[in-house]
Amino acid sequence: MSITRLHPGPRMSQAVIHNNTVYLAGQVGTAGADVTTQTKDCLKAVDARLAEAGSDKSKLLQVIIWLADMSDFAEMNAVYDDWIDPANPAARACGEAKLATPEYKVEFIVTAAI
Template identity: 65%
Template sequence: MTITRIQSGPRMSQAVVHNGIVYLAGQVGAPGQDATAQTQAVLDSIDALLAEAGTDKTKILTAQVWVADMADFAAMNAVWDAWVAPGHAPARWTGEAKLATPDYKVEIIVTAVQ
């Protein structure tokens, strides 16, 4: 059984690969930016981590999106919709939640196939 940990630190890894499945930790943008900028930063981070794991956004199975305030739902979706590869939309759910700090507006967690 092989487990590969990507960008691993003392608390967590940014991605873990096991049995051809890539599990990403929750990705957040720069604190203090608006929801649009944070969403773009999160998706850029997801692209980079997936590439490091040997895959890409066309192979995302699920996406879990957390917004600190549903008032930012449309702004987050505008960036998301422009990013998702046509014909490759993953199963996705979105919820409102307090994030690690009030400066975070969006957090996204994905699972993908290698």
């Protein structure tokens, strides 16, 4: 059994690859920016991490989105809908949660096939 950890740190890895599946750590955007900017930042980071792992958004399996405030749902979705591969949408969940700092408004957790 092979496990590859990308950008490991003392607390977590940015991505873990196992059995042709890549698991990304939560991706956040520029602290303090608006939801649109943070969502764009998150998805740009998702694209970069997936590419590094040998995958892309057409291979998404699951996307979990945490919003600091569900009133930002439509604003986040406007960006997400432009980003997602409509032929290959992931299983998705979105909920409200207190994020690591009040400056973060959205966080994406992604699992994809390789």
